[in-house]
Amino acid sequence: MKKEMIKSKELSASVRSGNFEEVVQGYTEEAALKEASRCIQCKNPACISGCPVGIDIKKFIYQLGQKDYKSAYFTIREKNDFPSICGRVCPAEYQCRKACVFTKKDSPFASEQAINIHFLERFIGDYGMKNNLEIPVKKDAGLSKHKVAVVGSGPAGLACAGELARAGIKVMIFESLHKTGGVLRYGIPPFRMPRDILDFEINYLKNLGVEFIPNFIVGRVKTLQDLFSDGYSCIFLGLGAGVPSFLGIEGENLCNVYSANEFLTRVNLMSAYKFPEFHTPVNIGKSVIVIGGGNTAMDAARAALRLQKISGITPDTKILYRRTEVEMPARRLEIEHAKEEGIDFNFLIQPTGFKGDQDGFVKKIACLKCELGEPDSSGRRRPVPIKGSDFEIECDLAIIAIGLKANQILTSVTPEIKTDKYSDVIVDPGTMETSIKGVFAGGDIVGGEGTVIEAMGMAKKAARAIIEHLSKN
Numbered sequence: 001m002k003k004e005m006i007k008s009k010e011l012s013a014s015v016r017s018g019n020f021e022e023v024v025q026g027y028t029e030e031a032a033l034k035e036a037s038r039c040i041q042c043k044n045p046a047c048i049s050g051c052p053v054g055i056d057i058k059k060f061i062y063q064l065g066q067k068d069y070k071s072a073y074f075t076i077r078e079k080n081d082f083p084s085i086c087g088r089v090c091p092a093e094y095q096c097r098k099a100c101v102f103t104k105k106d107s108p109f110a111s112e113q114a115i116n117i118h119f120l121e122r123f124i125g126d127y128g129m130k131n132n133l134e135i136p137v138k139k140d141a142g143l144s145k146h147k148v149a150v151v152g153s154g155p156a157g158l159a160c161a162g163e164l165a166r167a168g169i170k171v172m173i174f175e176s177l178h179k180t181g182g183v184l185r186y187g188i189p190p191f192r193m194p195r196d197i198l199d200f201e202i203n204y205l206k207n208l209g210v211e212f213i214p215n216f217i218v219g220r221v222k223t224l225q226d227l228f229s230d231g232y233s234c235i236f237l238g239l240g241a242g243v244p245s246f247l248g249i250e251g252e253n254l255c256n257v258y259s260a261n262e263f264l265t266r267v268n269l270m271s272a273y274k275f276p277e278f279h280t281p282v283n284i285g286k287s288v289i290v291i292g293g294g295n296t297a298m299d300a301a302r303a304a305l306r307l308q309k310i311s312g313i314t315p316d317t318k319i320l321y322r323r324t325e326v327e328m329p330a331r332r333l334e335i336e337h338a339k340e341e342g343i344d345f346n347f348l349i350q351p352t353g354f355k356g357d358q359d360g361f362v363k364k365i366a367c368l369k370c371e372l373g374e375p376d377s378s379g380r381r382r383p384v385p386i387k388g389s390d391f392e393i394e395c396d397l398a399i400i401a402i403g404l405k406a407n408q409i410l411t412s413v414t415p416e417i418k419t420d421k422y423s424d425v426i427v428d429p430g431t432m433e434t435s436i437k438g439v440f441a442g443g444d445i446v447g448g449e450g451t452v453i454e455a456m457g458m459a460k461k462a463a464r465a466i467i468e469h470l471s472k473n
């Protein structure tokens, strides 16, 4: 008999939409064992090919099923440093779960019946954290004389630092913000990524001897050449894609039109949701419009709706998206959660301008209706605006969440680093080395906006190349 898929516990929509508590509560031991028992241990496990870092999924699920949680943890850690983080944010429905044998062929994302690999990974990751399971540090293999500078403390920088520190190399992470974690801290809200999980992983690195210097912009305070002169043998760049894209339409600079980056940074990094405990509030309107269909749009909309509730405003947050729900790049779970919480989704709509009042505050968004045309370079059907379909939507706060671009603070003052037409850093795909010898890069600064696990995968590859490079010197 076919076993039913086991759902994870969640806070109810009515409770969670009024606070920033973690929504998904994760599996109990009993639930994890039941879900693991659905895995049929395929002879050719397709799920592994769907994982960007190639975790031996079949093996760890088997070990979990045997209640050998410790071995399952180390199986995951062979490829992934932060299972508790990835188990919470990986878009598994486009990756391992989509490749699972239980997903129907030609489905755009995982079928509901696909094994919940991410929830199992989270269960094991949390077990490892609770039981302080640690990967052994290599005894001095002659590398402790070297120190490496890591620029950026997002998932790429953290993963690279961990790999290097375990090989006995001294690592210094330079971070431009006052807090570490990159998007995991300033972008993804605590209701998806609890800060104690992130702090645990960062403390683990500190215990390994990794040092952090916050409020330090490499490219402004010091150049890469300065870092080499300071004695760093190699440098890893995990600069991310922190620059928001804009629509380029009239009225975009009106008051209360935010980029999602600014809005989420104010909420997450500056703790606006804890005002007045923190003296850094954010404006929140009575009718909020979020433009976009990715994870950033979902996070911005769900954070806005929570702030409305916390401020005693009747929640009214809408999403406008140019295509339809199927083409939305956001994690399916976030879309479902957003709907349950009361976000109003509006598809096939393209904004054409913002209109303000005499004081310069946004009041309306002018829009056109769209229909789907032929697929574009992303493979998704292109939205085609319908002539004469103009209409307006009232709003007093708008958040633009249509994509992110490379952070060029460092590359703009370092012309020796070759970049492509998107200003992303070009690397040797085998080693992740840039056009400057001894300077490596990974994460969103290479190849553009991606995922946490992809950023970590690139960083680990770079770390292995750095270790090899230093072993020869």
Ligand SMILES: Cc1cc2nc3c(=O)[nH]c(=O)nc-3n(C[C@H](O)[C@H](O)[C@H](O)COP(=O)(O)OP(=O)(O)OC[C@H]3O[C@@H](n4cnc5c(N)ncnc54)[C@H](O)[C@@H]3O)c2cc1C
Pocket: 089, 090, 091, 151, 152, 153, 154, 155, 156, 157, 174, 175, 176, 177, 181, 182, 183, 184, 187, 188, 216, 217, 218, 219, 238, 239, 240, 241, 242, 264, 295, 296, 299, 331, 404, 407, 409, 410, 442, 443, 444, 445, 449, 450, 451, 452, 453, 455
């Ligand atoms: C709102 C939002 C939600 C997302 N949700 C998901 C999700 O659910 N699942 C998923 O897999 N991915 C998600 N992503 C994408 C994911 O977060 C990124 O792919 C990932 O964070 C990239 O990691 P990174 O280390 O390359 O860059 P980042 O996380 O951007 O970190 C880069 C760091 O470098 C610092 N920095 C930049 N330049 C300098 C400099 N010159 N000197 C010093 N420091 C510098 C920045 O301040 C930043 O802290 C989301 C992204 C956003 C914005």
Ligand code: SF4
Pocket: 038, 039, 040, 041, 042, 045, 046, 047, 048, 057, 058, 061, 099, 100, 101, 102, 115, 117
């Ligand atoms: S493809 Fe699915 S069922 Fe097969 S081993 Fe992987 S997780 Fe288990």
